[in-house]
Structures are given as structure tokens and as C-alpha cells.
Amino acid sequence: MEKYNTLLPSIVEVIGETPLVELSRLTKDLPGRILAKLEYLNPGFSKKDRIARQIIEDAEENGTLKPGQTVVELTSGNTGTGLSIVCGVKGYPFVAVMSRGNSEERARMMSALGAEVVLVDQCEGSKRGQVSGKDLECVELEARKIVKERGAFRADQFLLAGGVRAHLLHTGPEILKQSNGEFDAFCDFAGTGGSFAGCAEAFKKFKPSIKCYIVEPSGAAVLAGKPIKNPSHRIQGGGYSMNSLCYLKQEHIDGYLQVSDEEAMETTRRLAKEEGIFAGFSSGANTAAAIQLIRNHRNHGAGLTVAVLLNDSGLKYLSTDLWK
Helix, strand or coil: CHHHHCCCCCHHHHCCCCCEEECCCCCCCCCCEEEEEEHHHCCCCECHHHHHHHHHHHHHHHCCCCCCCCEEEECCCHHHHHHHHHHHHHCCCEEEEEECCCCHHHHHHHHHCCCEEEEECCCCCCECCECCHHHHHHHHHHHHHHHHHHCCEECCCCCCCHHHHHHHHHHHHHHHHHHCCCCCEEEEECCCCHHHHHHHHHHHHHCCCCEEEEEEECCCCCCCCCCCCCCCCCCCCCCCCCCCCCCCCHHHCCEEEEECHHHHHHHHHHHHHHHCCCECHHHHHHHHHHHHHHHHCCCCCCCCEEEEEECEEHHHHCCCHHHC
């Protein structure tokens, strides 16, 4: 890639232009293909580096972020890591507000990168490693409190347009260029909904026939209109029944797919053992959803080619039972 053939001024410029690879070993017995965008190869080991850069640079450009102003955001760890990197390089103090239910590696990494990490206790009955919507509501309240107390800029990944623009301007077009636009479907685990919204818009503009599917945890598929039966699922970073996914456009959603904790974990482990890709829960969820699509398409002519994002690194889950 061109950016690696030149001297870059900072680690911020390394964000993006991640490789696209075919998961040919996982699909060897399936009538289809999976193309995986290796987002865990970003500097902060996740796709959220992209939105961290976009949100901060948008705010610098429009003047809502002042020189030296403190930046605050709620995070399950990945957006916070990206913001730790971008804010550190650009000279903004950063406060990451996170539930104690998220894996401890993330808090340690953010601290190492210079962030102030505020850990919020989970609600009664919640389990470590299983962050519920109620847990996230407590984190949101603490984030708002800190913003008010410190006169901080809120890098709101749910509401600011940068959360979608990063993927509309970069991730989606990169996939189209790397694949020559030769894929039939895209499925993406919905956290903030930004990567789905941005990529789906880019794909639909290029070729309206590309089908785009939202992936959610089984028992917590609120976007699909299903009742919440498993609010404390294992797939960290999404499925929290947030009501502020305001950038999702119904005309870009061709369907919804659900993946169980067990499917996500098993597929994540298969990615490591069979493809040499050490990723996290939601990457397994995306890949499992792509496998579902391919299998369900078996009797409808030629096999599907499905594009997915592999969102973050398995290094962020070493304290969980994903790798036991």
C-alpha cells in the first residue's frame, strides 16, 4: 500500500487502508466466499481508530474542539483506544469512561496510551464480561457528568457524523477498490451503527444490488424488532439496545441476522486456528453471520460472496474465557 512506501508524520496517518483477505479455509466446504477487512491491524487494534480520527479532525475543522480542550467519551474500549492515540498525538487530554464489565486489557491499554480511565461499576446482577444496556446507561450518565464538570468536548460516537463519515469516505471505498466491487452482500455487527451506515451507503451508491445486513446478538436483536431476552450477552461492543442509532437508513438495510454467543466464540476460535486471524467476539459474529448467509443461499443459484469487517484484536480478550 502506498502509505507504507513513504515516511509518515505520525501514527495517526497509519489509520485505515487495512488489507482485505479471503477466508478460503473457513469456506472450503461452503458454496460461497467471505472477504474480510482486517480492521484489527489499525494502530489501536480496531476499526474504531477510524472514527476517533474523523470525529477529532471534524471537530478541529468546525471549531467545536478548542486547542488543549479535554475530550471525553463513553467506550467499551475500542473507541477509547482510538481516541487515546489521536488525542495523545494531537495534544488533547482524553478521559475514557467505561464499564467495569468490559475486558481489563482495554483499560490498561488506554492508560498506557495516556488516557484517564474512569471505570463505572456494573448494575446489580450484571456479570463481568457481559455488559448490559443498563450498564451502558450508567456509563453514559458518568460521561455526561464529566463533560459538564470539565467543560469538555464530547466525542459522541453515537451522534456525531464522523462516526459514519469515517466509513463512508474510507472503509467502504477501500473495500470496493480492493475487491473491484465484486461481492454480493455485506454484514456488520451493530454497535453504534456507524460502520454499517457508512459502508452500506458507499456500497449502495456503487451498486444498489449489494445486500446489506445488520448483525445482532441472539436474544438482544432490538434493531430487528425482537424482544430483549439476553441483555447480558457476551459479544462486547454492541447489542445494547441504544435508541440513538440515528444514522441508520432503512433503505440501506436488506435484513437482520442474529448470532449466538456460542456461534460468535466458536467462529472467532476458528478464525485463529484455520485462518491465522486473532480477532475478537464481534469479528466472529460477523463471520458467523456471513456463513449463515452463504448456507441459506445454497439453493438460489451461484454462491454468494460476502464482505465483512474483522473489528478488533483477540489480544483485547485474553482475560475472558474466549481463549481458555
